[in-house]
Every structure is written in structure tokens, then in C-alpha cells.
Amino acid sequence: MTQDRSGTGLDRRAVLGAVLTLVALPAAGQAADLKPEVEAAIREQVGGAAATDGGIALRTPETAENGAFVPVTVSVHSAMAGDxxxxxxxxxxxxxxxxxIASYSFGAGIARAEVSVRVRLxxxxxxxxxxxxxxxxxRRTAARVAVTTGGCLT
Amino acid sequence: MTTPRIRVPASVKAGEAVEIRTLIDHPMETGLRQQTGQTVPRRMITRFEAHADGEPLFAADFRNGTSANPYVAFIARFTKTTTVTFLWREEDGREHRASQRVTVA
Structure with missing residues (x-):
């Protein structure tokens, strides 16, 4: 006896296609917004591997009074043990x-995949x-920061 | 002008997660900034390294978006009494160092 095991009557490929589209859309939208030099910098430092959302958190102020010193903490969900x-x-x-801004690398003696720094915007x-x-x-994440007084980069 | 300041606990329990905070006084001039019509010359610390008894513990490559007086805090654990050494290297090769012994009780 052949029967649709999902019990919904929906074609499995159609469902899978719809799910993939939903997953792919936000990432594609964000990538399209990036300036070419930002994309190039990401490629140079991170490489070409596709990034997934989740398992990484970025803590920043919503509004930074002084763009020259904006506190940022990044923490990554990882046991920092074994593999x-x-x-x-x-x-x-x-x-x-x-x-x-910067790259940070962790050795064997690191207890948590977390770094707190100050950046300029x-x-x-x-x-x-x-x-x-x-x-x-x-993994990737993003945070929007409003700046009251810009950090003097130029 | 380039005085390192480090905050490392002198005594810890084995395996305990402890925060290590570092800061160095430095202008981190990008070479992009103008002052009274003149470009302020570039002067950057581009590399920071922390070693635990000579083993790589933490490292950073600073780029233009890192603030002046770069501050970095990270979380380490120690299973035995360890000497942690810190190195800040400027783009032109100048180096600044600090170290701290961490006793595991």
C-alpha cells in the first residue's frame, strides 16, 4: 500500500523547497546590502564558507554617546573542549x-569563547x-549601533 | 605614552574561568585623520599576543576600527601556576611587554 507518510498531501519536494527559500532569503538580503569592500574584507579574514546564524551573540549599546570608544562583547556558544x-x-x-575592526584567536587555555573590546565607529x-x-x-551575527558623536577616523 | 595595563588575578583555583583584562595607552592613528589641514601620520598597534608559559593563549590583529588605547578582555583557565606574558607590536616593529604570574592554589 502506498501512502503519503506526511499525511498532508503536500509534495515533499515542494515543502523542502519552500523551507530552503525561507532559510536562504534573510542571508541573501543581508549580503546584498553589504558594500563591496566590506564583502572583500570578510572574504579575506573569514574565507568563503557559508555562515549560519545562531550560536553567537554580540552585545553592544543601542546608542553609543562616543563613537571613538564603543564597548562590544562577542560570545560564542562553545564548550571550548575536545572538538x-x-x-x-x-x-x-x-x-x-x-x-x-579586529580578529581575535583563542588558544587551548581559553575557558570561554568570549571577548570584550572597544571599537570605533x-x-x-x-x-x-x-x-x-x-x-x-x-557563525555570524549583526548588531545595529546608533552613534551620537562619531569616532574620529578621518 | 605606551604603558600597558593588565589585570590578571594573582591567585586562582584550578580550572576556574578568570577574566584577563588588558589595555595599552596608544593613539592608534589610522593615517586617515586630518588635523588643521594635515594628515596625522599612521601609527598603529596591529598585533597583540598573550602566552601562558610560552603557549599561545590569545591573540588579536587590530585594524582601523579598534579604538585608541585598545582594550581587550578574555576568559582563561589555569590548571597549574603559570606565567602569562603579553606583547603589543606596532606596525613599525616597536614592541611593548608585560607579564604576570598566576598562582594556582
Whole structure:
């Protein structure tokens, strides 16, 4: 006896296609918004692996009074033991004169995949954080920061 | 002008997660900034490294978006008494160092 095991009568390929479209759309939308030099900087530091959302958090103020010193904390969900390790975190500014903020790499003695730093932002913009894991997978997240007085980059 | 300041606990429990905070006084001039019509010359620390008894513990590559007086905090654990050494390297090769012994009780 042949029967649709999902019990919904929906074609499985159609459902899968719809799910993939839903997953792919936000990422494609964000990528399209990036300036070419930001994309190039990400490619140079992070590589070409597709990044997934989740497992990484970016803590920033919603509004930074002084763009010259904006506190940022990135934490990555990782046991930092065995194979479950975060190798590096990369930060990018999407609307500074140059996009690079910094890259941070973790050795064996690190207890948590977390780093707190201060960045400078020329104006209100989105900060991007990428985490490269020991298995080669890449996670990403973004945070919008409004800036009252821009950091003096130029 | 380039005085490192580090905050590392002198005594920890084995395996305990402890925060290590570092800061160095430095202008981190990008070479993009104008002052009274003149470009302020570039002067950047581009590399920071922390080692635990000589083993790589943490490292950072600073780019233009890192603030002046770069501050970095990270979380380490120690299983034995360890000497943590810190190095900040400027783009032109100048180096600044600090170190702290962490006793595991």
C-alpha cells in the first residue's frame, strides 16, 4: 500500500523547497546590502564558507554617546573542549572608512569563547561578528549601533 | 605614552574561568585623520599576543576600527601556576611587554 507518510498531501519536494527559500532569503538580503569592500574584507579574514546564524551573540549599546570608544562583547556558544572549540572571532564595521575592526584567536587555555573590546565607529551602523569554529563551520551575527558623536577616523 | 595595563588575578583555583583584562595607552592613528589641514601620520598597534608559559593563549590583529588605547578582555583557565606574558607590536616593529604570574592554589 502506498501512502503519503506526511499525511498532508503536500509534495515533499515542494515543502523542502519552500523551507530552503525561507532559510536562504534573510542571508541573501543581508549580503546584498553589504558594500563591496566590506564583502572583500570578510572574504579575506573569514574565507568563503557559508555562515549560519545562531550560536553567537554580540552585545553592544543601542546608542553609543562616543563613537571613538564603543564597548562590544562577542560570545560564542562553545564548550571550548575536545572538538567543540571556537578558533577565532572577526569583527567588521559596515560603514567606517575601512571595514576591519579586529580578529581575535583563542588558544587551548581559553575557558570561554568570549571577548570584550572597544571599537570605533565613524557613524551609526551595523557591526558584524563572525566566529570560525574548529570544524571549519562559520557563525555570524549583526548588531545595529546608533552613534551620537562619531569616532574620529578621518 | 605606551604603558600597558593588565589585570590578571594573582591567585586562582584550578580550572576556574578568570577574566584577563588588558589595555595599552596608544593613539592608534589610522593615517586617515586630518588635523588643521594635515594628515596625522599612521601609527598603529596591529598585533597583540598573550602566552601562558610560552603557549599561545590569545591573540588579536587590530585594524582601523579598534579604538585608541585598545582594550581587550578574555576568559582563561589555569590548571597549574603559570606565567602569562603579553606583547603589543606596532606596525613599525616597536614592541611593548608585560607579564604576570598566576598562582594556582
Amino acid at each position: 567543540d572549540r571556537c578558533r577565532a572571532i572577526h569583527l567588521f564595521a559596515t560603514n567606517n572608512p575601512t571595514p576591519g 565613524a557613524e551609526g551602523q551595523t557591526i558584524l561578528a563572525y566566529a570560525v569554529m574548529a570544524d571549519g563551520s562559520v
